[in-house]
Amino acid sequence: MFIDKWFRSPPNPPLIRGGTREDGDGKQEGETLTPPLLRGAGGDLSQQLREALAASGKERIRDLVKNPLRCSLLCGTWQSLDEDLPDTKAKLYRRFVTTLYQWKKPRLNLIQKQELNAALGKLALSGMLNETSRFQWPESVGYRVMGEFHFELACDLGWLNLVARDAETAEGIYAFYHPTFLEYFAALAVEDWHFFLNHIPKNPQHPDASYRIFEKQWKEVILLWLGREDVGKEEKEAFIKALVKFKVGWDKFYGYRAYFLAAAGIAEFKECRLGDEIVRQVVTWGFGYFNKQKQDWRTFLYPIAERAREVLKETDRQRAISALVELIRNSGDEYARREATRSLGEIGKNCPDTIAALVELINNSQDEVTRWQAADILGKIDKDSAVAISALAELIHTSVEKNTWKRAAYSLGTIGKDSPEAIAALVELIPNSVENGIHRFFEWYNVPTYIIVAYSLVKIGKNNPVAIAALVELIRTSDNKVTQCFAAEILGKIDNDNPVAIETLLDSIRNYRPKDNRYQAAERLATIGKNNPVAIAALVELLNTSRNQVTRWRAAECLGKIDKGNTVAISSLGNLIRNSNNKRTQSSAAESLKKIGKYSPEAISILVDLIRNSGDEYTRLLAAGSLGEIGKDSPEAISALVDLIANSQNEETRRLAAESLGKIGKDSPEAISALVDLIRNSGDEHSPWEAASSLGTIGKDGPEAIAALVDLIRNSRHADTRCVAAYSLGKLDKHNSVAIIALVELIRKSRHEDTVYDPADCLGEIMTGKHFATAVSGLKKCLTSEIYKNYFGRNEKCYRVIWNCAENMTYPEFYQAWHA
16 A cells, blocks of 8 residues: 555655756755654554545545645655644645645745745746646746745745756756646635636626636636635635626526536535535436426436536535435436436445445335445445345345346445355356347347356356355256356356366267257357367367367367467368358358457468458458458558459448458558548448548548548538548548538538437547637527427537537637627
8 A cells, every 4th residue: 555655665855856956956954854754653654644534524635645646745744734634625735835844944934934835826826827838937937926035945945846958048947846736826826716707798808807717727726725724705605606606698508617616616615605505406417306397307418417427526525425315315216316326326435324325225225226226336335245245135036137137246246255145146146047049139238147147256256165166066966058058167267277167068069969059168168268278179179070060160269269379270260261151150250260360360361362362252241351350450451451442343342341441551551542542433322431431540641531531521412421521531630620510510400310419429529629619609509499399319419519619618719609
């Protein structure tokens, strides 16, 4: 642990960062930099500090000192903190500053410290206001802003350090000991909250207007200012009220942002009279509310709800926990309760109220999913919770729903390490978890129960004798071969090279008649028999003797997994692709070759040969798809795919070749040229779409590629193709306005909401700089009540794009774009 290590061997001298003003300069003779810490006392001090950090109510400080620098500073100042910890970041940094002054010589009196702090604050504030060089200053700036005496004193005390020299003038470049101290001293220099916010509604671009509350670099300064003990309570209340009441008639984006900043601010200003009201409102935005008039649960647009849930991690923790517990107990909407429970788990560790609420939910909820989730979260925040383990085991015992089994089994694998009750519940589930047949697409994660059971048993039952004995007994007594094989797979994972597991699977491969079970046994053997000579020999024998193509394909894939790069397996799969008359077998063999032949020259050579020499178009198509997975940076593979695009008469083959080039042909002029050619000359609409998509992945910002994408945007009649071309163009040429305008037009003019989803997502990813203004002015009309009512999907996507713009634009810039 970092704290224990620090106290065993504290740095000597501590807290020196970067260089001094000049080599050998800046340290007074006889100066003591090490705090009065007896090294032999490390054990007691580290234990005291860890206990103090673990105490209830110190969660914010505990989160803050996860940063190594802050943790080191805390360790170094622990003796001077009277064995107590502050509860805000501002108080913590004030203690740091006080203690660092105590360590330094020459010793300064109170007036001298205050004067130096003020000078440091002026320098820090000048840096925060400098957009081009916020954290570093030339020596001349330091002298000018602070004055000669204070600048040199700050350097001597280590507040400022020489970090570089100007390449032309050799002038020294200085920086604060750490950027967070710059933010702290800048906060000390702000005299009035109007420095952060001076709202002039009808003219936000007025020279006297100030909207620093919406600029990310000022957030920490604002929070530290709110935590200052020398700022009056009424002054802070006025600032919080101004944030909460910030409203404009033409949009609400910045109103939400101001409110969320107020919510974060009350973590530093806990006495705020509006604190409870603010947190309750944030919870409402995050999880919804019951509309009495409509008699249903109403939620807010995704960007609002998402940010509200995030800010709950930043606000006053106890208020947030209380508001979430109240929602969980009183909400009639089960989904809202589950989502609130998830958030409670993120902020409520070691909190008695959180644990009590989760236990109550486990015991009283009538919804199995809610009970599972509450138990899972309880186990994570209250490690090894017997209540949570028992609740999950009970769900497995009593439920008949497979999805509930899955969730409970997965959670036991997270919280039930070495728990006999958890292991017993999972072993009991094995016979019932073997699922044959097709799994519905929308099942939980679309994963069979037995895979989750295996995953969890491996996590919590590794080398556990109880679990091993139970699995061996299940293999011995079960009449179901599928159950036997599954149990053998788990057994092999929790007890490496277990002979019972390997022999069970080999017996099924050799002797069990239904071919499905033979290759399933081979597949399971591949997961536990890595480099096992007995397993390798059995699979080679199966390849050589079996007359069933499916069995041979499965055996070859398994052999490649347990003996990486096995040439027998690779060659066998190549022969199956080349010679089989069954397309399903060919396709399966090609998929297997992708899995075991990555970067294998033998596999790449086989696939290239199939492309160049096979007379069967389907075989060439399969080979092209597989090359995209295993042929990265292979000139031979790229050349074969380029030739296939040029020579094939089949558009599906050409599309797949273009897709594969997008995976393996990065920065290849040959590949880029082939894709450009496909865009310009294909008579099929789908091929240019695929070529454009691949160009966005592998292309450079070359004029040929950019011109082809611009032409495709302007000339294609298909919205999907224009969308992909614009997205790729935006990735290749970040300042290209054609891409942004095209995506905005696609969203704005679409009459069907499901066709705007991709353009909106693409726009959100590629917007930079001036593009934000283009998006705001182009999409603002999509936020009408009519579109909200009739085309909700379009409205929400547009709202998300503009929300993204609001988070990246200054308030005056957004105002101008909105009114353009």
